[in-house]
Amino acid sequence: MAKKITGPQVLTANQLSDGMAVFLSNDNVWLTSIENAQFARSEEEATDLEACALPAIRSNDIVDPYLIEIEETEAGPVPVEFRERRRIAGPSVQVTFNTRPNGQLALAS
């Protein structure tokens, strides 16, 4: 059954190995950035896009795929839902701890 949509959709999932959020790109590869994500603009396209997750599930590269609605902006696609925007942005917390050589600071804010 075609999925009811109210705007363009992109396909997201988490990488199995480290849990990072990933997005299916125009070239059909999974990237950690949403910038080049593939859009679905109709309900049929959404159904097709969702099916694109299967190979990566079968190869055990990703888990828990789902579609999210985005808004197209100058800066690229931005999720409509607040949670998804946070998921992309990473923790807003400034971590000011001393970091050890092998514990790099990777928190953006």
Added chain:
Amino acid sequence: MPLIKNGQIADDTWQVLEDDAPLPEQGDVIVALERFLAEIDQIRTRSGRTGIAIENTVDPQEVTAHLDDLDLIALDFPAFTDGRAYSQARQLRTKQGYTGELRATGNVLADQAGFLLQVGFDAFEVAADQSLDVWNKAANSMALAYQRGYGGTQKTRDKLQAARPLANTSNCALAVEQSLPI
């Protein structure tokens, strides 16, 4: 559905009887609890063995009076995360003293095998693609159990200590020996 018993694929001589199918004189049949209770007199005259399947919402006490008439009780796991049948099994095996076959049906996965054995199941209907090796490995992955009074092959601390008295452990952990006699 393949059946696993004693770590082996076993022949399943039991047949699940549809509610409207006539009760055969011979052969091992599993009937629903209601039918069993309703037709108990007839069932007693059969030459074949009889078992029941009970849902996980049924209080096992309902069959306490009939345990001698039963050679098999099948308990269901509608989802493997639905753990009611563990307690049903435990009640049947302990206070009710049931000694016949206790069969796990439904969504029965290898990673539950150890627990199932501990609460008293001894037969397992598994998915067609269940590897016996994986099953046995999972079933035996824990050689020890903390809980006293449960079954299974796991050793409790009392048993282990009876076999191997421990030295004074007052201030430091004992070195782990590589090969425990378990």
Added chain:
Amino acid sequence: MYRYDEFDTTFVRQRVDQFRDQVNRRVSGELTEEQFRPLRLMNGLYLQLHAYMLRVAVPYGTLNAAQMRKLAFIADKYDKGYGHFTTRQNIQYNWPKLPDVPDILDHLADVEMHAIQTSGNCIRNVTADQWSGAAADEVEDPRPYAELMRQWSSLHPEFSFLPRKFKIAVTGAQADRAAIAYHDIGLRLKKNGSDEIGFEVLVGGGMGRTPMIAARIRDWLPKQELLAYLEAIMRVYNLHGRRDNKYKARIKILVHELGAEEFTSQVEEEYTRIDAPRVMPPAQELERIAAYFAPPAFDDLQDDSPKFMQHEEEDAAFAQWVERNVAAHKQRGYAIVNVSLKPVGGVPGDASSDQMRAVADLAEQLSLDEIRVTHEQNLVLPHVRKQDLYRLWQELKKHELADANIGLATDIIACPGLDYCALATARSIPISQDISNRLGDIARQREIGDLKIKISGCINACGHHHAGHIGILGLEKRGQEYYQITLGGSGDERASVGEIIGPGFSSETVTDAVETIVDTYVGLRQNGETFIEAYRRVGPDPFKEAVYAAH
């Protein structure tokens, strides 16, 4: 404290191997995500918003220096150099990679730690009063029983697939520092008329979307019967707890729907059916465990240390720290030191690996090698000689661990919220930081006095907002975070559930609202009453008026 013997060590190692095998089977595709999810959850591994999160149990909140150092090592080697201490006395790592988790567990096993049952619908890490074994007001150290329950609940064959998660807390004191009334089972050690020690048993407390204070189902349970009685409670719950709706699946709903009386009679009936001697540990086993918790080798000291008193007199900052962070010890000449993980503007409960190592060193040198984790997301050095307090304080200061704010406005509990948690509806950490910065001036905090502010990022209430004097719940509406405020909650021996004061606030205005509430209290308090005392006297109205008039 408890030390593993051969049995425990083997058990935990086998559990690691078992999990390693499960991870391998997941990575190879033999297990689907559906099948793997409950298995990884049984070992504390969540898939969160940005990464996996591994929750490591700190059983009943007790650690030694070697364990704390190992936690620091793991933070550095497998994470980003920090960890988060939680309201369940656990520590969470926010960035582990799936293939590394079995190795992390092996490292933990090296120091007698694990992640067994830190999530999943099973019996979770048993928590206890963080001052156990040190508190001046306890009838008995509850940790031997907590350890007994840790062992008994580990990979319990019957109770590992419960309707929902299950949390047990135990205390040995009348003052409730373990929030036992907010647990699925709360246990309090007490003495009866003939000086025997037993348990008072509470069941059915909890937070979440339906906060409830636990009902007392047994006033007296002989202590040796503990496990058999718990088995009866757990069996009634496992068989009859609701499984049709995950929001109604906790035991509190069963107790509520049956009524405490009917629930109690079902438990008591099941209890008569249990072959108690078969499941209860033999007396020598209880003794074996209890022996590990024998009081450490305290020095025989005078109660007062002149050196300490002199420092207190000469150094006002030190005196303030002592007043807020140091508590009475049962041993003469000793004190309990609470180490704040709530620097003004910081992330509640977070500690860097350097801080963990510093605490480990100090525990070894000055606290008989013991550390505790509190459900209020702080640490405790439980056995410090009074004469060493000044030196300890100076060392803690070097590591930003000497905030003198225990129990004050900036000692805020906050869950990870939408900065990390996949279930969150809003962020909690930035709100906590904002409030902490606003009220952070130490003179002002001291002027405000005892105040518990607790923040959760969703209805699950991991930040215990229902039990906050001021509780804040983060929600989301039309793409915006907003925050609901409750007043009057309490998690102690006079447990109460906070009441919502009215419409929520935006992330920009919630701090103003909190400040208004605090100022309103300061304006109306009488005779030095605390916030919660004043609230109980006047009720919510003055606060509502002030908050909603101003906004």
